[in-house]
Amino acid sequence: MSYKIYLSPPHMSGREMKYIQEAFDSNWIAPVGPNIDAFEEELCHYTGSKYALAMSSGTAAIHLALKVLGVEKGDIVLCQALTFVATANPIMYVGATPAFIGSEPVTWNMCPEALEDAIRHYVRFNKKPKAIIVVHLYGMPAMLDEIMFLCKKYDIPLIEDAAEALGSEYKGRKVGTFGDIGVLSFNGNKIITTSGGGALLSDNKSYVEKAAFLATQARDRAPHYEHSEIGYNYRMSNVCAGIGRGQLEVIGDRVKQRRAVFELYIKHLGACQGMIFQQESAGSHSNRWLTSMLLGEAAHAERVRHQLQSVGIEARPVWKPMHLQPLYGECDFFGGHVSEPLFQNGICLPSGSGLSHEEIAEVCGMIIECLV
Numbered sequence: 057m058s059y060k061i062y063l064s065p066p067h068m069s070g071r072e073m074k075y076i077q078e079a080f081d082s083n084w085i086a087p088v089g090p091n092i093d094a095f096e097e098e099l100c101h102y103t104g105s106k107y108a109l110a111m112s113s114g115t116a117a118i119h120l121a122l123k124v125l126g127v128e129k130g131d132i133v134l135c136q137a138l139t140f141v142a143t144a145n146p147i148m149y150v151g152a153t154p155a156f157i158g159s160e161p162v163t164w165n166m167c168p169e170a171l172e173d174a175i176r177h178y179v180r181f182n183k184k185p186k187a188i189i190v191v192h193l194y195g196m197p198a199m200l201d202e203i204m205f206l207c208k209k210y211d212i213p214l215i216e217d218a219a220e221a222l223g224s225e226y227k228g229r230k231v232g233t234f235g236d237i238g239v240l241s242f243n244g245n246k247i248i249t250t251s252g253g254g255a256l257l258s259d260n261k262s263y264v265e266k267a268a269f270l271a272t273q274a275r276d277r278a279p280h281y282e283h284s285e286i287g288y289n290y291r292m293s294n295v296c297a298g299i300g301r302g303q304l305e306v307i308g309d310r311v312k313q314r315r316a317v318f319e320l321y322i323k324h325l326g327a328c329q330g331m332i333f334q335q336e337s338a339g340s341h342s343n344r345w346l347t348s349m350l351l352g353e354a355a356h357a358e359r360v361r362h363q364l365q366s367v368g369i370e371a372r373p374v375w376k377p378m379h380l381q382p383l384y385g386e387c388d389f390f391g392g393h394v395s396e397p398l399f400q401n402g403i404c405l406p407s408g409s410g411l412s413h414e415e416i417a418e419v420c421g422m423i424i425e426c427l428v
């Protein structure tokens with residue numbers, strides 16, 4: 057399917073080719089090389105994380121985050137229900153059991169009360185969860201103070217799935233740096249891209265070293281090929297890291313542009329009845345990767361989406377919560393009735409950083425026409 061306005065297309069800075077050319081000129085066409093080292097350093101500088109490991113995808117980074125935290129077969133991992141399936145699948149890769157946590161209505165992310173209910177439930181059965189995965193959905197920072205308080209209170213490590221949230225801040229600090237481990241994605245539709253890729257962030261050197269070891273086939277220190285653990289081939293290529301370097305140079309602009317897109321939607325639609333946009337909690341600053349909103353009724357969201365599609369404008373439904381997926385239907389779920397209507401009534405609007413005012417006006421005109 058091709059659209060005239062895409063949901064979130066890649067937006068090149070024009071500086072990527074220089075780094076790719078360097079990779080070719082130096083013949084570092086491998087998952088090792090100077091662009092990778094520099095990209096990791098630049099990610100640390102931008103996010104404030106002490107260490108970063110560039111990887112082949114965000115999904116791979118979540119997988120190794122769980123491995124590094126020692127999550128194993130039979131362990132419970134608490135995971136935000138309202139998210140993309142790639143947040144949850146790595147829990148299955150390591151043989152652990154996911155239990156899903158519903159949303160609060162402000163940021164649409166993990167509800168702290170539901171999280172505490174879940175922790176207490178498993179503690180009561182002597183099955184204290186081995187890790188918690190919180191998501192900053194569509195770039196919107198979750199209620200981190202409340203969630204981190206619970207992580208400390210019950211001594212459970214936190215993985216932050218910041219795949220959609222590079223550039224978002226909470227109380228002046230970049231998200232992805234609050235958890236024991238943070239995860240970024242540079243897939244083609246994210247705020248910046250390496251065509252495909254991800255990163256693992258942590259202030260804990262031993263976590264990042266362990267992840268680097270596992271990401272490169274877990275080769276033991278020996279002159280020959282010696283292996284005592286199962287490893288993976290999860291590093292980023294030096295060519296892709298070159299794209300990432302050219303993209304990271306403009307991340308500040310990209311956050312401003314996505315936020316400006318959101319502001320224009322508010323300007324055009326803010327006064328319309330029954331439209332509720334995802335909101336920043338106190339002290340948070342979203343990268344507004346995708347502008348997402350709720351329409352009064354489920355039927356409206358579907359009608360709007362189809363109408364937009366019929367004129368070549370790509371909009372998407374909000375993620376279908378994991379506990380409603382055939383894949384995860386048997387799993388435990390904690391927390392109320394917020395996630396389901398977010399899915400049923402929600403819609404993600406075209407949010408690319410290259411959108412023009414006219415294009416946004418056109419999208420809004422279609423939405424209003426469709427609802428009157």
Ligand SMILES: *Cc1c(COP(=O)(O)O)cnc(C)c1O
Nearest residue numbers: 113114115140142143219241243
């Ligand atoms: C994109 C995404 C991922 C996975 O990242 P990939 O780089 O595509 O593997 C994980 N979680 C969320 C919330 C995402 O949006």
